[in-house]
Amino acid sequence: MGRPAAVAALVAALMAPAGAADWPAKPVRIVVSYGPGGAADTLARLFAEALSTAFGKQFYVENRPGGGSVVGSDMVARSAGDGYTFMLSGMSTHVLAPAMNRNAGFDPMRDFTHVAYLGGAPNMFVVHPTFGAASFAAFMARAKGEKDGLQYVSPGVGSVGNLVAEYLAAKENIRLTHVAYRGGAGALVDLVAGHVKVGMMSYSTAGEHVRAGKLIPLAISSAARLADFPDVPTLNELGYPDLVATTWWALSAPAGLPQEIADKVNRAIAASFGLPQVRRQLTQDAVETKAMTPAEVAQFMQAEIDKWAPIARRAVETK
Numbered sequence: 001m002g003r004p005a006a007v008a009a010l011v012a013a014l015m016a017p018a019g020a021a022d023w024p025a026k027p028v029r030i031v032v033s034y035g036p037g038g039a040a041d042t043l044a045r046l047f048a049e050a051l052s053t054a055f056g057k058q059f060y061v062e063n064r065p066g067g068g069s070v071v072g073s074d075m076v077a078r079s080a081g082d083g084y085t086f087m088l089s090g091m092s093t094h095v096l097a098p099a100m101n102r103n104a105g106f107d108p109m110r111d112f113t114h115v116a117y118l119g120g121a122p123n124m125f126v127v128h129p130t131f132g133a134a135s136f137a138a139f140m141a142r143a144k145g146e147k148d149g150l151q152y153v154s155p156g157v158g159s160v161g162n163l164v165a166e167y168l169a170a171k172e173n174i175r176l177t178h179v180a181y182r183g184g185a186g187a188l189v190d191l192v193a194g195h196v197k198v199g200m201m202s203y204s205t206a207g208e209h210v211r212a213g214k215l216i217p218l219a220i221s222s223a224a225r226l227a228d229f230p231d232v233p234t235l236n237e238l239g240y241p242d243l244v245a246t247t248w249w250a251l252s253a254p255a256g257l258p259q260e261i262a263d264k265v266n267r268a269i270a271a272s273f274g275l276p277q278v279r280r281q282l283t284q285d286a287v288e289t290k291a292m293t294p295a296e297v298a299q300f301m302q303a304e305i306d307k308w309a310p311i312a313r314r315a316v317e318t319k
Contacts, residue, residue, distance in 0.1 A: 128196075
């Protein structure tokens with residue numbers, strides 16, 4: 001679909017129903033529970049721009065990192081469901097963080113209206129070239145020989161990268177010390193610089209540096225190998241079927257969001273998938289998307305909680 005056709009589809013998607021016709025009457029914020037520059041922030045800004053174009057009002061990103069994504073999520077949960085506060089929700093913020101942090105303070109289903117599914121990308125297990133292991137088997141051999149263990153970075157406590165690493169540590173009886181960041185950008189800077197040698201990062205964040213040879217990929221959490229990296233094995237084929245997972249993102253609002261507004265935003269997001277700039281960014285970051293209704297997003301979110309929350313709790317309890 002070319003740009004004119006995609007824009008036309010975007011406009012048409014907003015024409016009906018006419019409920020909440022006076023919304024938005026002012027700028028709308030999208031809260032990101034991580035710092036600027038990482039995969040979550042990049043995706044939020046991409047869709048904020050598309051929504052700004054669709055509705056003729058500014059949709060802007062507000063970064064609220066801290067507490068392993070809990071700070072931003074809790075703030076949104078306590079905000080008014082009036083259509084002027086949304087957040088980039090997802091696997092990390094609404095599935096893993098509440099399961100791994102009993103003091104999260106919010107319920108990922110009761111306290112939110114889940115509006116639109118944005119897409120998901122696999123996670124990549126990477127090391128700095130100076131680490132000295134160019135395969136997953138070599139990494140495991142080294143990890144098992146380290147009495148004091150190894151440090152690794154992830155985008156933060158409760159991220160998919162954090163879960164994957166803790167699961168591996170518990171299953172293989174190795175010691176991995178988490179160096180948590182307030183988002184993928186800061187973790188990536190130190191990883192590429194070699195200050196920390198091991199990382200569990202979303203492909204969206206690490207892919208560019210893997211392609212540039214600045215990081216060595218050892219495994220990926222996708223169901224199948226990526227076409228861009230056919231020699232990188234999946235965690236599934238390495239013997240970890242529970243770790244077929246993506247870092248996925250959605251758009252959510254506080255509970256009580258009027259259905260008319262949820263439906264309008266949902267249709268605008270679905271239409272934006274056809275915009276060239278959106279397609280280009282999603283393809284580059286290996287983000288696979290799918291149009292879902294708000295009800296389907298809520299069902300998907302609950303299914304992910306049912307699947308991953310017990311694994312996340314086990315990973316923490318057995319550490």
